[in-house]
Amino acid sequence: MSVIINNNEAQPARAQIDPRSYEDLLIIAATIREIAGDRAQADIGIICGSGLGGLGNLIPGFPPLHVPGHKGIMLFGRIAGHRVVCLQGRFHPYEYNMNLALCALPVRVIHQFGVRTLLVSNAAGGINPNFQYGDLMLIKDHIFLPGLAGMSPLVGINDDRFGARFVSVHDSYDRSFRKLALDVATNQGIRVFEGIYVMCGGPQYESPAEVSLFKTVGADALGMSTCHEVTVARQCGIKVLGMSLITNIANLDADNSVEVSHEEVLQAASENGARAAQFVKGILEKLPLA
Numbered sequence: 193m194s195v196i197i198n199n200n201e202a203q204p205a206r207a208q209i210d211p212r213s214y215e216d217l218l219i220i221a222a223t224i225r226e227i228a229g230d231r232a233q234a235d236i237g238i239i240c241g242s243g244l245g246g247l248g249n250l251i252p253g254f255p256p257l258h259v260p261g262h263k264g265i266m267l268f269g270r271i272a273g274h275r276v277v278c279l280q281g282r283f284h285p286y287e288y289n290m291n292l293a294l295c296a297l298p299v300r301v302i303h304q305f306g307v308r309t310l311l312v313s314n315a316a317g318g319i320n321p322n323f324q325y326g327d328l329m330l331i332k333d334h335i336f337l338p339g340l341a342g343m344s345p346l347v348g349i350n351d352d353r354f355g356a357r358f359v360s361v362h363d364s365y366d367r368s369f370r371k372l373a374l375d376v377a378t379n380q381g382i383r384v385f386e387g388i389y390v391m392c393g394g395p396q397y398e399s400p401a402e403v404s405l406f407k408t409v410g411a412d413a414l415g416m417s418t419c420h421e422v423t424v425a426r427q428c429g430i431k432v433l434g435m436s437l438i439t440n441i442a443n444l445d446a447d448n449s450v451e452v453s454h455e456e457v458l459q460a461a462s463e464n465g466a467r468a469a470q471f472v473k474g475i476l477e478k479l480p481l482a
């Protein structure tokens with residue numbers, strides 16, 4: 193049976209969480225265990241991007257979602273025999289004063305519940321000229337702009353219980369997972385590409401000149417999330433599969449006013465979310481059980 197923890201209803205036990213405190217992490221995990229009991233165990237974590245919370249509907253017993261967006265729900269259940277924890281919603285750094293350690297904390301929390309594989313998704317603007325609205329992009333590598341600018345979730349005094357001080361992010365997006373996912377895409381006959389995701393700070397969307405800059409450096413899609421979560425996942429030793437749903441085509445031309453809005457992003461995610469969910473289901477069906 194699945195279990196739902198709704199962060200919107202939870203009473204904060206402490207006014208302030210220190211995301212760099214291992215003791216605070218243990219308190220958060222214990223609080224969730226108090227609610228979920230033995231069901232707070234999972235091998236695979238799923239983080240749902242904007243409007244992609246419907247991925248949680250893959251878990252039998254969970255009521256359907258009616259409002260797209262970020263729900264603030266943690267859901268334990270099974271998909272294709274795997275023990276899964278699904279985070280319907282994420283903390284975006286622009287919401288929390290660019291406190292990236294805080295925003296990546298859910299990854300450390302689900303690691304406490306046993307997660308060793310993470311499937312992370314996001315909504316993104318397409319830069320690659322071959323991309324169309326509604327395409328899926330498997331993240332092959334990333335450009336973590338806030339991280340490069342000193343806002344890594346790993347800055348500050350490191351508690352070794354979180355993992356190594358210096359973390360290699362080569363092969364962050366596991367090659368064998370990407371190959372498996374591409375095979376699933378071929379079987380399902382859906383448009384899935386591999387590409388490079390750039391994480392911007394947001395919340396403003398990027399100017400045409402900024403989009404052009406990212407195109408020049410080889411980025412295929414851009415968004416405002418994911419890289420901080422993946423960086424922490426790699427520190428914990430979690431293997432990652434990342435994917436972007438292309439919800440809009442980023443505008444490269446300053447003389448052409450193509451505006452993007454979050455409503456448009458959510459609309460695109462709701463129009464294409466069912467296909468993304470089927471893709472995720474197909475991947476989970478092929479992934480060996482832990």
Ligand SMILES: O=P(O)(O)O[C@@H]1C[C@H](O)[C@@H](CO)O1
Pocket residue numbers: 240241242243282284313314315316394415416417418453454457
């Ligand atoms: O959580 P994700 O990365 O899917 O959210 C994207 C990026 C911004 O938060 C928002 C912009 O519309 O959607």
